[in-house]
Amino acid sequence: EDQVTQSPEALRLQEGESSSLNCSYTVSGLRGLFWYRQDPGKGPEFLFTLYSAGEEKEKERLKATLTKKESFLHITAPKPEDSATYLCAVGSTGANSKLTFGKGITLSVRP
Template identity: 90%
Template sequence: EDQVTQSPEALRLQEGESSSLNCSYTVSGLRGLFWYRQDPGKGPEFLFTLYSAGEEKEKERLKATLTKKESFLHITAPKPEDSATYLCAVSVKAAGNKLTFGGGTRVLVKP
């Protein structure tokens, strides 16, 4: 069975304190790995898609990387507005378009 595990479950950072979130996956035939941001009371907001090991994507203070077993979301010099839950999801070749999600990492950035 395809599995996605995110760590840590929660992360408290001081403003400017860089850190990384981990998403490890066990799937049969990865088609793509996705990062989403979710704010309280809202739906997941699409951030990045990664398709192959070694690929990297950047957006403002966020950078996502992918290996054959895991993905990292690096947050550089975070600001309070980066506080959110970050979700990782995978699409598997034999499973159509459905996404399998991890449990998420709740990030709180304090000023």
């Protein structure tokens, strides 16, 4: 059974204080690892897809990396508008398209 564990559950940062969010996973065969951002009262918004260990992707202050066991979402010099819940999900190889989601990490950035 695929599993995704995200840590910490919540993270409070000062504006400009860089940090990383962790997503540990177990999957029979990785089809892709997905990062989403979710603002309160809204649906998840797609950020990145990573397909193989060593892959990295960047978008503004966010950088996602992938190893065979975990993914990190690095946030460089965060701003208050980066405050949100960040969701990690994995898809496994096989005949279906299902994703397994972690519980999310709630990030709060104080000005």
